[in-house]
Amino acid sequence: MAASIAPADRMLIEWECDRLVRRFAMLNDDRDHDGLAALFVEDARFSRPLAPESWTTGREAIRALFRDRPPRLARHIMTNTLVDVVSATEAKGRTYMTFVSTTDLSKTPPVAEPVLMYGQFDDLFVLEEGEWRFKERRGSVALRFEAKA
């Protein structure tokens, strides 16, 4: 808790961090790796949901991680974002992610792979140069839903 921050100011921080989470998803699905990298501070670290303990450290390494992925059509559906303000320049949060994707674009609309992944991101946010950015973003997966057995 950050008792010295007025409710309206706290809401604005929570809202900005929530927007950051949504921008991550949109830029990721748009395959805009430069836009994605700009959401992280210089010394941030990131792990993907399928490899929570495998950290990529530094904005440039994070940019390369996204840039060098095999192309795919994906939707990162972000929900339940809950941000807790630590101070006027620090916050932490958790977001649920539903992930659906395909590499096969032969149909219209494309048919997704027969698995939906249900995961989450645990985030540390910091205010830097007037913008809220990711300091740490740890992915993990909780469940998979399979269309075929």
Add this chain to the structure above:
Amino acid sequence: MAASIAPADRMLIEWECDRLVRRFAMLNDDRDHDGLAALFVEDARFSRPLAPESWTTGREAIRALFRDRPPRLARHIMTNTLVDVVSATEAKGRTYMTFVSTTDLSKTPPVAEPVLMYGQFDDLFVLEEGEWRFKERRGSVALRFEAKA
């Protein structure tokens, strides 16, 4: 960007447009076509996700579009809404939509059709008579997830 708008005022616009997106979904699923029509300005245009380039233009035509649809039980699940404020009276945004529906109500709870649609809405919002309304709402579908192959 709208540099001259204070952060708290910008947040309020973003929030109002986000609420508009959520009200669209609730009213649509409630089959309240008059309520839906009231979310659009008089000369708005709208396209459905399955026919992005087929525009319905004008509030009355939009009302008729929703009113004359075959009945179905549906849920428009709206997530990831990201609104960018253009000016004190204009904004644009994107929202992800997961769509699930059925026309068969024979079971309790009803069993959905074996397809989940993953689409989005790209919106233009305007402030009119003190309320944020849709000026343009363009649907599209990115992926379909199939329960049976």
Add this chain to the structure above:
Amino acid sequence: MAASIAPADRMLIEWECDRLVRRFAMLNDDRDHDGLAALFVEDARFSRPLAPESWTTGREAIRALFRDRPPRLARHIMTNTLVDVVSATEAKGRTYMTFVSTTDLSKTPPVAEPVLMYGQFDDLFVLEEGEWRFKERRGSVALRFEAKA
């Protein structure tokens, strides 16, 4: 509507109630029954989505309901939350819920049960001791999506 409440104050109430809905989901999925109980006022009542008319009344009974459930891994995905402010101390709202779960943890990540439930919560919120809490939370299910026929 609450015409006498300034837009910024109304937004803060809507935001706090939205956060309450998200906290309910996180604490539920974390199986933190004491944390969950603290979100309800002393004389609140709650019904589960699969039994909308079966009310559990009182914070202690609600705590026991959550505490005594069989263990499972679940995700309550909350979306579309729409809160309407009734007065400075009362609000109501509706939230869509997508529910995915499993009791089988033998695989990594665990494979969910072959059903996704699509439901909702209809809520009454009250301000008490400076915090927004649930006065009434009624669950219901609209649709089920099945992976196998």
